[in-house]
Amino acid sequence: MKPTLLITGGAGYLGQHLVAQATGWHVHATYLHTPPPVFSGTFHHCDLTNYTHLAHLLARVRPDVIIHTACSNQTPANIEAIVPAARHLASLASQQAIRLIHLSTDMVFDGTNPPYSEDSPRTPLTPYGYAKARAEEIIQELCPQAVLVRSSLIYGISPLDHQTRWLVGHLDRGEPVTLFTDEIRCPIWVDNLVSALLELATLPYTGILHITGPQALSRWEFALGMLALVNRQSSRSLFVASTIAQAGLTRPRNLTLTVHKAQALLRTPLLSFTEVVQHLQPTEASRLHSRPF
Numbered sequence: 001m002k003p004t005l006l007i008t009g010g011a012g013y014l015g016q017h018l019v020a021q022a023t024g025w026h027v028h029a030t031y032l033h034t035p036p037p038v039f040s041g042t043f044h045h046c047d048l049t050n051y052t053h054l055a056h057l058l059a060r061v062r063p064d065v066i067i068h069t070a071c072s073n074q075t076p077a078n079i080e081a082i083v084p085a086a087r088h089l090a091s092l093a094s095q096q097a098i099r100l101i102h103l104s105t106d107m108v109f110d111g112t113n114p115p116y117s118e119d120s121p122r123t124p125l126t127p128y129g130y131a132k133a134r135a136e137e138i139i140q141e142l143c144p145q146a147v148l149v150r151s152s153l154i155y156g157i158s159p160l161d162h163q164t165r166w167l168v169g170h171l172d173r174g175e176p177v178t179l180f181t182d183e184i185r186c187p188i189w190v191d192n193l194v195s196a197l198l199e200l201a202t203l204p205y206t207g208i209l210h211i212t213g214p215q216a217l218s219r220w221e222f223a224l225g226m227l228a229l230v231n232r233q234s235s236r237s238l239f240v241a242s243t244i245a246q247a248g249l250t251r252p253r254n255l256t257l258t259v260h261k262a263q264a265l266l267r268t269p270l271l272s273f274t275e276v277v278q279h280l281q282p283t284e285a286s287r288l289h290s291r292p293f
């Protein structure tokens, strides 16, 4: 019999890819406002900030593993839910000996002292970074056997990821887009992250694990690469190069994470952006881009 996997945020970007690809599992998923896409698996409406709802759901589903993707930085309400959702999940997972894999972010660091390892102290700068850092602390305290996966920009073309959709939306409207040449991230292809998470779900590993692409890119370089991938090079004239300081913002500059631990632990290879681009030829990429979200 297949083990049972509960994916929180199953209608979100990462969540929907996990639901679709977790074929080795009996899949259940949660959603809040976004209606679930028509995929395999059973969806449950659940507000993770409501302890009682979550407790009832876990009693019904009885998962072996929870992959907690819900509560991102897409809206203020999402950010507000990060800490209570983490507290409730950690508490219940610990009581019921459920393996908990929590999605965290490179934004728990301030970007001044890269590269960051799993042992680097948390130094968040933004409200999202603070909330994710606090959630990590709470989970470590309440459920020390949990896994905290720190990732970076998650990208994909079928459907387009959040950042690229935002970018393409601006370009479609003929609006210029400012991109930082000094903000460094390690983007990861959504399918690659999904494979790594599903493998991790079967392993006994506990603690913090960095799972990002192994290639550091500036926001400028990454956007140009995504533009080429979706055949929109002609819109390049709308891109405006800037630095974080020129834009008058306070943001983490270099969020390069070390991924040696994940590379040693997982059979799933972590793919660089260059490798993914070679895999996704532009013609195929453009065809997939036209699919609805």
Ligand SMILES: NC(=O)c1ccc[n+]([C@@H]2O[C@H](COP(=O)([O-])OP(=O)(O)OC[C@H]3O[C@@H](n4cnc5c(N)ncnc54)[C@H](OP(=O)(O)O)[C@@H]3O)[C@@H](O)[C@H]2O)c1
Pocket (backbone or CB within 6 Å): 008, 009, 010, 011, 012, 013, 014, 015, 030, 031, 032, 033, 034, 035, 046, 047, 048, 049, 068, 069, 070, 071, 072, 073, 074, 077, 078, 081, 085, 103, 104, 105, 106, 151, 152, 153, 154, 155, 162
């Ligand atoms: N995307 C990235 O580039 C990136 C980078 C690093 C780390 N991460 C982390 O990876 C995870 C997945 O990111 P994502 O971009 O796939 O997120 P996403 O698309 O924004 O999905 C997040 C989901 O969380 C759900 N949610 C929000 N508040 C909730 C609540 N109180 N109860 C139940 N569900 C709630 C939302 O449901 P509704 O839509 O129904 O409201 C949404 O579907 C997040 O934890 C994020 O912090 C993402």
